[in-house]
Amino acid sequence: xxxxxxxxxxxxxxxxxxxxxxxxxxxxxxxxxxxxxxxxxxxxxxxxxxxxxxxxxxxxxxxxxxxxxxxxxxxxxxxxxxxxxxxxxxxxxxxxxxxxxxxxxxxxxxxxxxxxxxxxxxxxxxxxxxxxxxxxxxxxxxxxxxxxxxxxxxxxxxxxxxxxxxxxxxxxxxxxxxxxxxxxxxxxxxxxxxxxxxxxxxxxxxxxxxxxxxxxxxxxxxxxxxxxxxxxxxxxxxxxxxxxxxxxxxxxxxxxxxxxxxxxxxxxxxxxxxxxxxxxxxxxxxxxxxxxxxxxxxx
Amino acid sequence: xxxxxxxxxxxxxxxxxxxxxxxxxxxxxxxxxxxxxxxxxxxxxxxxxxxxxxxxxxxxxxxxxxxxxxxxxxxxxxxxxxxxxxxxxxxxxxxxxxxxxxxxxxxxxxxxxxxxxxxxxxxxxxxxxxxxxxxxxxxxxxxxxxxxxxxxxxxxxxxxxxxxxxxxxxxxxxxxxxxxxxxxxxxxxxxxxxxxxxxxxxxxxxxxxxxxxxxxxxxxxxxxxxxxxxxxxxxxxxxxxxxxxxxxxxxxxxxxxxxxxxxxxxxxxxxxxxxxxxxxxxxxxxxxxxxxxxxxxxxxxxxxxxxxxxxxxxxxxxxxxxxxxxxxxxxxxxxxxxxxxxxxxxxxxxxxxxxxxxxxxxxxxxxxxxxxxxxxxxxxxxxxxxxxxxxxxxxxxxxxxxxxxxxxxxxxxxxxxxxxxxxxxxxxxxxxxxxxxxxxxxxxxxxxxxxxxxxxxxxxxxxxxxxxxxxxxxxxxxxxxxxxxxxxxxxxxxxxxxxxxxxxxxxxxxxxxxxxxxxxxxxxxxxxxxxxxxxxxxxxxxxx
Numbered sequence: 035x036x037x038x039x040x041x042x043x044x045x046x047x048x049x050x051x052x053x054x055x056x057x058x059x060x061x062x063x064x065x066x067x068x069x070x071x072x073x074x075x076x077x078x079x080x081x082x083x084x085x086x087x088x089x090x091x092x093x094x095x096x097x098x099x100x101x102x103x104x105x106x107x108x109x110x111x112x113x114x115x116x117x118x119x120x121x122x123x124x125x126x127x128x129x130x131x132x133x134x135x136x137x138x139x140x141x142x143x144x145x146x147x148x149x150x151x152x153x154x155x156x157x158x159x160x161x162x163x164x165x166x167x168x169x170x171x172x173x174x175x176x177x178x179x180x181x182x183x184x185x186x187x188x189x190x191x192x193x194x195x196x197x198x199x200x201x202x203x204x205x206x207x208x209x210x211x212x213x214x215x216x217x218x219x220x221x222x223x224x225x226x227x228x229x230x231x232x233x234x235x236x237x238x239x240x241x242x243x244x245x246x247x248x249x250x251x252x253x254x255x256x257x258x259x260x261x262x263x264x265x266x267x268x269x270x271x272x273x274x275x276x277x278x279x280x281x282x283x284x285x286x287x288x289x290x291x292x293x294x295x296x297x298x299x300x301x302x303x304x305x306x307x308x309x310x311x312x313x314x315x316x317x318x319x320x321x322x323x324x325x326x327x328x329x330x331x332x333x
Numbered sequence: 334x335x336x337x338x339x340x341x342x343x344x345x346x347x348x349x350x351x352x353x354x355x356x357x358x359x360x361x362x363x364x365x366x367x368x369x370x371x372x373x374x375x376x377x378x379x380x381x382x383x384x385x386x387x388x389x390x391x392x393x394x395x396x397x398x399x400x401x402x403x404x405x406x407x408x409x410x411x412x413x414x415x416x417x418x419x420x421x422x423x424x425x426x427x428x429x430x431x432x433x434x435x436x437x438x439x440x441x442x443x444x445x446x447x448x449x450x451x452x453x454x455x456x457x458x459x460x461x462x463x464x465x466x467x468x469x470x471x472x473x474x475x476x477x478x479x480x481x482x483x484x485x486x487x488x489x490x491x492x493x494x495x496x497x498x499x500x501x502x503x504x505x506x507x508x509x510x511x512x513x514x515x516x517x518x519x520x521x522x523x524x525x526x527x528x529x530x531x532x533x534x535x536x537x538x539x540x541x542x543x544x545x546x547x548x549x550x551x552x553x554x555x556x557x558x559x560x561x562x563x564x565x566x567x568x569x570x571x572x573x574x575x576x577x578x579x580x581x582x583x584x585x586x587x588x589x590x591x592x593x594x595x596x597x598x599x600x601x602x603x604x605x606x607x608x609x610x611x612x613x614x615x616x617x618x619x620x621x622x623x624x625x626x627x628x629x630x631x632x633x634x635x636x637x638x639x640x641x642x643x644x645x646x647x648x649x650x651x652x653x654x655x656x657x658x659x660x661x662x663x664x665x666x667x668x669x670x671x672x673x674x675x676x677x678x679x680x681x682x683x684x685x686x687x688x689x690x691x692x693x694x695x696x697x698x699x700x701x702x703x704x705x706x707x708x709x710x711x712x713x714x715x716x717x718x719x720x721x722x723x724x725x726x727x728x729x730x731x732x733x734x735x736x737x738x739x740x741x742x743x744x745x746x747x748x749x750x751x752x753x754x755x756x757x758x759x760x761x762x763x764x765x766x767x768x769x770x771x772x773x774x775x776x777x778x779x780x781x782x783x784x785x786x787x788x789x790x791x792x793x794x795x796x797x798x799x800x801x802x803x804x805x806x807x808x809x810x811x812x813x814x815x816x817x818x819x820x821x822x823x824x825x826x827x828x829x830x831x832x833x834x835x836x837x838x839x840x841x842x843x844x845x846x847x848x849x850x851x852x853x854x855x856x857x858x859x860x861x862x863x864x865x866x867x868x869x870x871x872x873x874x875x876x877x
Binding site: 093095096097098100114115116191275279280281294295297298 | 671742751
C-alpha cells in the first residue's frame with residue numbers, strides 16, 4: 035500500500051496509515067456501501083426496537099381475520115391464523131438477527147483460532163488443521179445442518195434458538211478459518227514481524243499484537259458475508275422444521291407456515307420473503323463493498 | 334417436486350422392462366393400463382395381517398382382499414354378508430354364526446368355521462402381540478390367552494399363557510361356530526364386522542397356531558380381490574378380481590393401491606389425472622380443491638372424533654369448572670370453518686353423529702362458544718394463567734392447535750402455547766411418565782357403529798385408549814349395563830345417561846367430528862366413502 039498516492043494526499047502529516055483507514059476512505063465514496071449500510075442499520079434497529087415500527091402485538095391473532103387483506107391497521111394484511119403480517123415480519127427480524135449474529139460469532143471464534151494457529155505455526159499443525167477444514171467442507175451443509183439441528187432441538191419445550199446458533203456456527207467456520215490462515219501467512223513474513231521476533235517477542239505476542247491486527251481486515255469481510263448467509267440458513271432450517279419453533283417468530287417460520295396456502299393468499303408468503311431477501315442482500319453487499327475496499331488490487 | 338413420486342418412476346422402469354420383453358412374447362401385463370382398473374391413493378399400511386391392523390390404510394386394502402361376516406347399512410345396522418345368519422340367545426351371550434356355503438379363499442381353499450376359529454385364536458393369543466387383539470376381549474377365555482406379566486408394563490417378559498385357544502369359541506360343524514361372551518353384549522354382531530374377525534386360510538399357518546412370517550406380505554383372503562404379486566412397500570399394492578366370486582361382485586377388474594408419503598404430492602397426482610381417488614384432500618388444498626375438481630370433490634360423514642384430554646395428574650385442571658370454562662372459550666364453528674374450510678364439523682357431544690343414538694347437541698351449553706361466561710367461570714374457579722396443548726407434529730395439527738390457543742388467549746386473557754412432540758407415541762410416553770404436558774391432542778375412530786365404541790375405550794376406567802386416566806364408577810356401570818341390555822333402545826338410553834355424566838365432568842374437550850373429504854378423477858364414478866374412512870370398492874365404477 036506504500037505506493038498508493040502516498041505523497042500527494044492532503045492528509046495531515048504524521049497521521050499513520052493503516053489498512054482499515056485506507057479502506058474506510060475508499061468505502062466512503064461507494065454508493066453500494068451506503069445503500070447496504072442504511073439497510074443494515076434499519077434492520078438492526080428493527081431487531082432491537084420493533085415497537086418503533088409497529089404498535090401491534092404479533093401474537094395477537096384472531097381466526098376471524100384469516101387471510102384478510104391489507105387495511106389501515108395492517109399494512110400487509112393478515113395470515114392464516116389471523117395475525118398481522120406486518121407486525122410479525124417486523125418482530126421476525128429480532129430472532130433472525132440474534133441467531134445470525136451469535137452463529138457468526140461462534141463461527142468467527144472457531145475460524146479465528148484454527149486459522150491463526152494453522153497459519154502461524156505451519157508444519158504438521160497446519161497440515162492437520164487444514165485437512166480438518168477440508169473434511170468439514172466435504173459435509174453437505176444441508177445434510178449436516180438437518181442432522182445436527184434435529185439432535186440439538188429434541189426438547190419440544192425449547193424454541194430452538196440455541197440449537198440453530200450451534201448448528202450454523204459449527205458448520206460455518208471453515209471459510210473464515212481459511213481466510214484467516216492465508217492472511218496470517220502473508221502477515222507473518224512482513225519485516226515488522228521479523229523485527230519483533232528479533233526483539234524477542236513471544237509467539238502469543240507476535241500473533242495477537244502484530245499479525246492479527248493486520249490479518250483482521252479480510253477476516254471481517256468473510257464474517258459480514260457470513261452474517262447474511264446465516265440469516266438465510268436460519269430461515270432454511272426453520273422452513274424445514276428443524277430450526278426455530280414454538281413461540282419464536284421468524285421469517286423462515288412465517289414462510290413455512292404460509293407456503294401451503296400460497297395459492298389462496300400470497301401476502302403472508304411474499305412479505306417475509308422480501309424482508310429476508312433484502313436483509314441477506316444487504317449483508318452480502320456490505321461484505322462485498324468492504325472486501326473491495328480492503329483489496330488494494332481492486333482500487 | 335410435487336407430482337413426482339416413486340411409483341411413477343417404478344411405472345417408468347416397468348414400461349422399459351415391458352418394452353424390452355415385448356419381442357420375446359411375454360404375457361405380463363401392466364395392470365395400471367387395463368381399461369377396467371383404477372388406482373386409489375393410500376399411506377403405507379402398518380400391517381396387512383387382519384388381527385394386527387388398526388389403522389384406516391391397512392383396513393382399506395384388507396377390505397378388498399377379505400369378505401366380512403357383516404357389513405353396515407346406511408343407519409349403521411349390521412347385516413350378514415359372509416355369514417348366512419348370526420343369532421344370539423336371550424342374554425345376548427351365546428352367538429351362533431352360520432356361514433354362507435360355497436365361498437373359497439383366493440387360493441381355492443373352501444371357507445370353513447375352522448378358518449374363523451383359528452384366525453381369532455391366533456389374534457387373541459397374547460404372545461403374538463397383535464394390535465387388534467383387544468377386540469376379542471369379550472370372548473370367554475380371552476384372559477387365559479394372555480400371559481401374566483409380573484411387573485406390569487416393565488421389561489420382564491410375561492409368562493406363558495395358560496391356554497392357546499379361547500374356550501368361548503367352538504366349531505359346531507363345517508359352516509357353523511359358536512361364540513360365548515363373558516357377559517351379554519347386544520352389539521356383538523356389529524363388532525364382528527371389524528378386520529380382526531376376518532378368516533385366515535390353512536395356507537396362512539406354518540404350524541399349529543403360528544402364522545407364516547411373510548403372510549402379511551401377500552395375504553390370501555376370502556374377498557372379491559386377490560393380491561397380485563406382493564405388497565411392494567412404499568410403492569403400491571395391486572389387487573385383481575378373483576374369478577367366480579360368490580358374494581357381491583365389484584364393478585372394477587383391478588385396483589392399484591398407490592402408496593404416497595405426502596398428501597400434497599398425492600393431490601397433485603389426482604389433479605394431473607395420474608390417480609383416480611384420493612381419500613383425504615390435504616387441508617392446504619381445500620381452498621383450491623373445488624376449483625381444481627369441480628363436482629369430483631365429495632364429502633361424507635366419518636366417525637372420527639377429535640378432542641383434547643386433561644391428564645388426571647395435571648392438578649391445575651382438576652376443577653371441572655376450569656375444564657368447562659376452557660370448553661366455552663373455544664369457538665368450534667370458527668375453527669371448522671376457517672381452518673378446515675367446513676371439512677370437519679363442530680363437536681357438540683362425545684359420540685359421532687354417524688352412530689345410532691348420538692344426539693346432535695348432547696353437550697349443550699358447555700360446548701357453546703361463550704367468552705363472557707367462560708371468563709367468569711374461569712376466574713371464579715381460579716384456572717391456571719398459562720396453559721399448554723401438546724400435539725404430535727407429524728399429523729398436521731399445528732394449524733388448529735395454534736388457532737385454538739389464540740381463541741383461548743382472546744377469550745380468557747391467559748397465555749396458551751402449542752408444544753409439538755415428534756410422534757404421538759412420544760407424547761403418550763410422556764403422559765405415562767406423568768410429565769407436564771398440559772392438554773393432550775387425541776382423536777378416535779370407531780371400531781363398530783355403537784355409542785359404546787366411543788364411551789367404552791375412551792372413558793371407562795379400563796378403556797384401551799383412556800390415556801388421561803378418567804375414572805367414574807357410575808359412568809362405568811352405565812356403559813356396562815348398556816352393553817348388556819337386550820334391546821337397542823334400552824342400550825341407547827343407558828349410554829345417553831352415561832354421556833350426560835361426561836358433559837358434567839368434561840374429562841376431555843370435544844372439538845370436531847371428522848368428514849371424509851375426497852376427490853376423484855374423470856375416469857371413475859360412484860365414489861362413496863363410509864364412516865370407517867374407506868372407499869366402497871363394490872360401488873366404484875369406471876365412468877362412461
